[in-house]
Amino acid sequence: MQWLLLALMAFVLQMAAVLLLEFRNPSKAVAWLFILFCLPFLGFVLYFFIARDYQKRFKFRDKGSKVFREIREHLWKRVTVVEKPEEMNNPEFRGHLRLFNLLNHLSESPITGCNETRVLTDGEETYAAMLKAMEEAKDHIHVEFYIFRHDKIGTKFQDVMIRKAKEGVKVRLICDGLGSYKLKKAFIRRFQESGVEFYFFLPAMVSMFSRRVNYRNHRKIVIVDGTVGFLGGINVGDDYLGKYPKMGYWRDTHLEVKGDAVYFLQNVFLHDWRLASGERIADPLLYPEHGCTGEEQVQILSSGPDQNWNAIQEMYFGAISVAKERIWITSPYFIPDEGVYEAIKTAAVSGVDVRIIIPDKADTRLVKLASLSYVEELMAAGVSFYEYEKGFIHAKVIIVDEILGSVGTANMDMRSFFCNFELTAVMFNKRPIDDLVADFEEDLRNSRPIEWESFHKRGGRQKAAEILCRMLSPLL
Secondary structure: OHHHHHHHHHHHHHHHHHHHHOOOOHHHHHHHHHHHHHOOOHHHHHHHHHOOOHHHHOOOHHHHHHHHHHHHHHHHOOOOEOOOHHHOOOOOOOOOHHHHHHHHHHOOOOOEEEEEEEEEEEHHHHHHHHHHHHHOOOOEEEEEEOOEOOOHHHHHHHHHHHHHHHOOOEEEEEEEOOOOOOOOHHHHHHHHHOOOEEEEEOOHHHHHHOOOOOOOEOOOEEEEOOOEEEEEOOOEOHHHHOOOOOOOEEEEEEEEEEEHHHHHHHHHHHHHHHHHHOOOOOOHHHOOOOOOOOOEEEEEEEEOOOOOOOHHHHHHHHHHHHOOOEEEEEOOOEEOOHHHHHHHHHHHHOOOEEEEEEEOOOOOHHHHHHHHOOHHHHHHHOOEEEEEOOEEEOOOEEEEOOOEEEEEOOOEEHHHHHOOEEEEEEEOOHHHHHHHHHHHHHHHHOEEEOOHHHHHOOOHHHHHHHHHHHHHHHHO
16 A cells, blocks of 8 residues: 555656646646656656757757857858848838847848749759759758658769769768668768768767757758758658659658858758767858849748747747738648647638648648647638648648748647757748749649538547647647
């Protein structure tokens, strides 16, 4: 009887510890309490290794900022910084002073005015553009991916990087330690022996024992000679070319950027390089004159557990809150936090045209169930949901009125908002916004609307599964 009392006291103390440590994030606390209830003691072991607040123990923020401070003076002489909303060349944006101020304070990356962008709509188009740019490299190639596979397209990327390294181009490569854990040692060794500098970002075993396994680098970056950059949803793997029969055609959105914004993309990479390799690089030669004559205004936003601001989540919230006509969202995982959820719901009730495309065919069953748990409530508020049927849609896009469009690595979910290292480009000009609109409308033609009547009548077992996954959604 005494041992039972001791066990009960230990269990209560574990629950109290979770409540005390997670009081700022009630949804996360509920998820962990549910796990503790289902898996007494084992659940707390999982919490100990997975849920530790990254910022409280690992003081990486200053390391990244120091790199930025060392190059800032040099950088500010080379870029066109938009300092006032009146300087925005999109007249639809000029009246949004609060949104402009929010975006200006979210990041060390300002809105810059001398850029050219190109929206890329699938793996084939994206890989062709990346490989072409890499083939033309003269000074350096910086590459960072969450997933890098040892398959046909992965080997093609490897061959180009190795060839350029042997030509004297400086090639640096970062892969996430968990996302790319399947990479074989021989594949990595071929990089290293050929002059390519390769590092894992938080290797799986290291991150487990250092209690950072929950924090992954989800960014996808390619920078060539500091003048052209790429970011978006596409990793390196044959599945992104639609070669996995289970998923079929892979619909994704990536972005090619030239001009001022590439400098701030470079900052993100060098910050991650510092965290992965321990080497601090603040070389002005990595920020050469770009010669870009474009007039597009672009902001590069990064977010992660090493930063003070949840910049991407706050950008989404701020943009959704000012919408008057439309909010169009594409996301493979739709698990919004309470703030973004309420902003979407309020916009829809207010008469804003809110449309959200999610996959019909999911790559993760639990995440799909969690996403569906939000559908009925938001449809009741006026949100229209569509399930993409042509294949698997992995694009991470938001379009708000005519004022901005965003392409990046962050899903509309709590993991992207609060746990992962993420990246997005916010565009303010009519041409790239129109390109995103055209792609969205094409995706709608390949999607099936979720009908209220049939969805409302789904079975009790389905609803129970959705509720369960929603409780766990802060951890998915």
